[in-house]
Amino acid sequence: MTNADAHAPDFSSRAPWRDRAVARSLDGARSRAEERVQRFLDATVELIRENGGLDFTVQDVVARSNQSLRSFYQFFDGKHHLLLAVYEGSMHAASVTLAETLASESDPMERIRLFVTTLYKWSVADPIEAPPAAHLAVRSMADFLLGLLATDREQARSASAPLFDLLCDLLEEAAQAGALTLANPRRTAALILQTTMFNAYSMIVGGDPEAHEASAEEMWGFILGGIASSR
Amino acid sequence: MTNADAHAPDFSSRAPWRDRAVARSLDGARSRAEERVQRFLDATVELIRENGGLDFTVQDVVARSNQSLRSFYQFFDGKHHLLLAVYEGSMHAASVTLAETLASESDPMERIRLFVTTLYKWSVADPIEAPPAAHLAVRSMADFLLGLLATDREQARSASAPLFDLLCDLLEEAAQAGALTLANPRRTAALILQTTMFNAYSMIVGGDPEAHEASAEEMWGFILGGIASSR
């Protein structure tokens, strides 16, 4: 959030006047704090990408971001809250990127298909060669997410909301267009998300850990059937 | 595995002759070792059931089973291997119980439906009020399973094999009977298992965390559509 996105001129990197102005106007302290928080988040994302999982230490995050333990615990309640923040950011970024991707497609059903296959690819992707946007391969955070589901249902729900809401919209769109009839759009959306995001399980258990390309369509077939029949 | 199952006479609890015979014939040491391993496993299952998760210490397991840390590390490489053993046992027990349940039903499609709805109930059940058999609510071990998927694909695969194989058989049965046409039974089986076992996600994300009863059928509808359309 520190940097403007790529479509707009990048004021932040060359414009000392702006820094000064912002620092002076908006309480200074606040923006400085936000910048420090962001440095922690960025360092965390880097670490997750590098080792494809969550097995890094808080020390690593601190060192990577050139800050101190003291500051870390000033801004975050603990590692758990850091991960939650990263997860939320990741889901949000994913939904934004997806929405952009979807903009080029107008057929409602086709939009849903694009949503599913794209998210699928991100979920299955090797965490190291990260997905295009600022979000992470879902796989890297899957165990955190499950832990969250067990302990803080409400947080899990709200963190997942961006993707969930987007998919709900897509489903209702399709329903409006008469391409689909749904008894319960919300639960259907949840089932689709679940099927897509936890696909690592079936990839591995079902053998053939290679054939990635084929299976995106295969899974879409499965989901499509599930949707279509629920009328 | 220490006790014979309920359908057979229980030789183990009253039959000193048998204990002696076994101990003398099969190398003695081996059976004694197996008994000790089993005590660790039993204690672990108890602990998981009691607090509905994996947040107990190795010390707890040791104390509960009246053995020593030293012995524990003699038999297991670490907590991870203990959990793996418990998970394998759990999946195996689940597949046995399911197979028994299925025996009373002859229609192939109906058998699949029974498989899915039963496993679903176990997966969603409150871990404390454990499922009927020796296996655990899948939910209690879900985060372990995901960790395993990330680190030891091969182990994850083989541990899940009992359920997977059983479902594969059911699918092929149905295919033989002409009730179904499947392009790739193995991947379909994996998708079904995934959808069923990780349903906690969609239960929570999709809101309505209560309505459990309805959703078993709802999910079966989703899966049925997915299967049926994949011809």
Place this chain on the structure above:
DNA sequence: CACACAAAGAGAATGTGATTTCCGAACGCG
């Protein structure tokens, strides 16, 4: 300019668990 002070870094101290190690008692066997 010197001082008070909040912000931020360095890193030692603490606490919880997992994993290892050491020591001595109990047991099976010649």
Place this chain on the structure above:
DNA sequence: CGCGTTCGGAAATCACATTCTCTTTGTGTG
């Protein structure tokens, strides 16, 4: 009876998360 293996008990070690203390630095004020 004495020897070697097995195993319990408990202390030692390690890795990390989390806290605490002390020092430095930047800033505004008299």
